[in-house]
Amino acid sequence: DQQVKQNSPSLSVQEGRISILNCDYTNSMFDYFLWYKKYPAEGPTFLISISSIKDKNEDGRFTVFLNKSAKHLSLHIVPSQPGDSAVYFCAASTRGGSEKLVFGKGMKLTVNP
Amino acid sequence: DAGVIQSPRHEVTEMGQEVTLRCKPISGHNSLFWYRQTMMRGLELLIYFNNNVPIDDSGMPEDRFSAKMPNASFSTLKIQPSEPRDSAVYFCASSSRTGNEQYFGPGTRLTVT
Numbered sequence: 001d002q003q004v005k006q007n008s009p010s011l012s013v014q015e016g017r018i019s020i021l022n023c024d025y026t027n028s029m030f031d032y033f034l035w036y037k038k039y040p041a042e043g044p045t046f047l048i049s050i051s052s053i054k055d056k057n058e059d060g061r062f063t064v065f066l067n068k069s070a071k072h073l074s075l076h077i078v079p080s081q082p083g084d085s086a087v088y089f090c091a092a093s094t095r096g097g098s099e100k101l102v103f104g105k106g107m108k109l110t111v112n113p
Numbered sequence: 114d115a116g117v118i119q120s121p122r123h124e125v126t127e128m129g130q131e132v133t134l135r136c137k138p139i140s141g142h143n144s145l146f147w148y149r150q151t152m153m154r155g156l157e158l159l160i161y162f163n164n165n166v167p168i169d170d171s172g173m174p175e176d177r178f179s180a181k182m183p184n185a186s187f188s189t190l191k192i193q194p195s196e197p198r199d200s201a202v203y204f205c206a207s208s209s210r211t212g213n214e215q216y217f218g219p220g221t222r223l224t225v226t
Contacts, residue, residue, distance in 0.1 A: 034214065043117070043204050043217030044156070089156060099144055099208065100169060101215060105155035 003027045004092050006104035015113050019077040023090030023104055026071065030092040034101065035064060035075050038087045047088075048075070080111045115139070117218035119205050125224045131193040134221045137186055138207030146206040146215060147180055147190050156204070162188065195225045 005024045013019045031052040036044035050057040050064045057064050063076045090104040118137040126132055138145045146161040160170040162182045182188040192199055202222050206215040
C-alpha cells in the first residue's frame with residue numbers, strides 16, 4: 001500500500017507560467033516532507049522541505065504548501081523555466097522516529113519554451 | 114566537495130552471477146541508504162545504516178541481497194545469485210542528521226540477462 005502518492009504521472013506547462021505538483025499521503029505519523037528533483041542518468045537532488053509545524057515554506061521560485069488535515073502537499077514553481085523539466089519526487093518521514101524516507105513514484109514535469 | 118560516489122555506473126551480468134555495487138558516502142555523514150528504482154515500484158528503500166550499523170533492512174527483497182558497511186566511508190550491496198527481475202537502478206544516499214535531507218549518488222544501472 002502506497003503511503004505517499006503522486007497521482008499524476010506528468011505535467012506540461014509553458015515557460016513563465018506556474019507549475020503545481022501535488023502529493024498525498026496516508027500515514028498521519030509523517031511529520032517531515034521533502035521534494036526531490038531528478039534529471040535523467042542522475043540521482044535525485046534535494047529541492048525543498050517542510051516540517052509539519054508549518055504550512056508553507058518558500059525558497060526562491062519554489063514554494064511548498066502543506067495541508068495536514070487533507071494530508072496533502074503541493075510544490076509550486078513560479079515562474080517555470082525549461083531547466084525545471086525533470087522528474088519530481090515527493091517524500092515523507094517521521095522525523096522523530098526512524099530516518100526512513102518514503103517516496104512517491106514521481107511526476108515528470110515538462111516546461112516548454 | 115565530492116558527493117556520494119557509486120561504482121560501477123553500469124553493470125550488465127548474466128543470471129546467476131554475483132553482483133557487487135559500491136558506495137562512498139559524503140565525508141562526515143553518518144547515515145547511509147540503499148534504494149532501488151524500478152518502473153513498477155518507484156524508488157524504494159532497501160536498507161539503511163547509522164554509524165555503520167544496519168538499522169532497518171526490511172526493504173531487502175530476499176536473502177539473495179546483502180549489504181555491508183565495514184567503515185564510515187564505504188558500503189557494498191551484493192546480489193548473489195542475480196536474477197533478471199533484479200534489473201533496476203540502484204542508488205546510494207547519505208545524510209548527516211536524523212530525518213533530514215539525503216544526498217544521492219548517480220546510481221548504478223544493473224541489467225541482468
